[in-house]
Amino acid sequence: MAKFNPLQVGKRRTLLKRMLWVLVGFVCLTLIPWGGQQLDIGATKASASQVAVGVDWGNASFPVENFQEYTSPFGYRGGGFHYGLDLAAPMGSYIRNWWSGQVVELWEDNRCGTGIIIQSGQWEHIYCHVQGHVQSNANGTYFIDRGGGLELRKGQIVAAGTRIARVGMTGRTTGPHLHWGLKYSNRWVDPARVLIAMYNEQNQRLSQR
Numbered sequence: 001m002a003k004f005n006p007l008q009v010g011k012r013r014t015l016l017k018r019m020l021w022v023l024v025g026f027v028c029l030t031l032i033p034w035g036g037q038q039l040d041i042g043a044t045k046a047s048a049s050q051v052a053v054g055v056d057w058g059n060a061s062f063p064v065e066n067f068q069e070y071t072s073p074f075g076y077r078g079g080g081f082h083y084g085l086d087l088a089a090p091m092g093s094y095i096r097n098w099w100s101g102q103v104v105e106l107w108e109d110n111r112c113g114t115g116i117i118i119q120s121g122q123w124e125h126i127y128c129h130v131q132g133h134v135q136s137n138a139n140g141t142y143f144i145d146r147g148g149g150l151e152l153r154k155g156q157i158v159a160a161g162t163r164i165a166r167v168g169m170t171g172r173t174t175g176p177h178l179h180w181g182l183k184y185s186n187r188w189v190d191p192a193r194v195l196i197a198m199y200n201e202q203n204q205r206l207s208q209r
Helices: 006-031 191-207
Strands: 069-072 075-077 080-082 085-088 094-096 101-109 113-120 123-130 133-137 140-145 150-153 163-166 177-184 187-189
Touching (some): 085 191, 101 123, 101 133, 101 140, 101 150, 140 163, 150 163, 177 191, 187 191
Antiparallel strands (some): 069 085, 094 163, 101 113, 113 123, 123 177, 133 140, 140 150, 177 187
């Protein structure tokens, strides 16, 4: 059994608090009335306050190493609705699987770039703009990032916290970041609210040690 290290706990708590306050700001931005009217996200979007509470987030992982800042929140913006949260990090930073699940889709397009979808029960987590390529052969469909020493196979089971990709600039992007999207029962959820729920639970566990 690993020994309890109060210094590591302190560093983790500081990082979690930083994440929380920045996220609170982005959540507030998504709820501010635009043009004098409150925007209705619509029936296709799930209420994150309903799906993010009461879940055991203890083993969930923050999805980006070397995280710098949140550059675009979930919600309406100039070009339409932004179905995710953009997390900036230096080019090549590793991306970790948010929650244990199965790789259900791997693809490349002009918007998301190289993308990965992992399903965890009723949740789907989407990772866009990552480095690497998708290829298919007689054995199936694969995501390969040789520079990062990474390979994923469609249908593969991946544990939470596993390095699955690296931050890149594939697809439509002006800088290196991860576009991270979440769906619950096929309905879009604001990832910032989920991260706040994760922070609250994980911080509570740390405070009880």
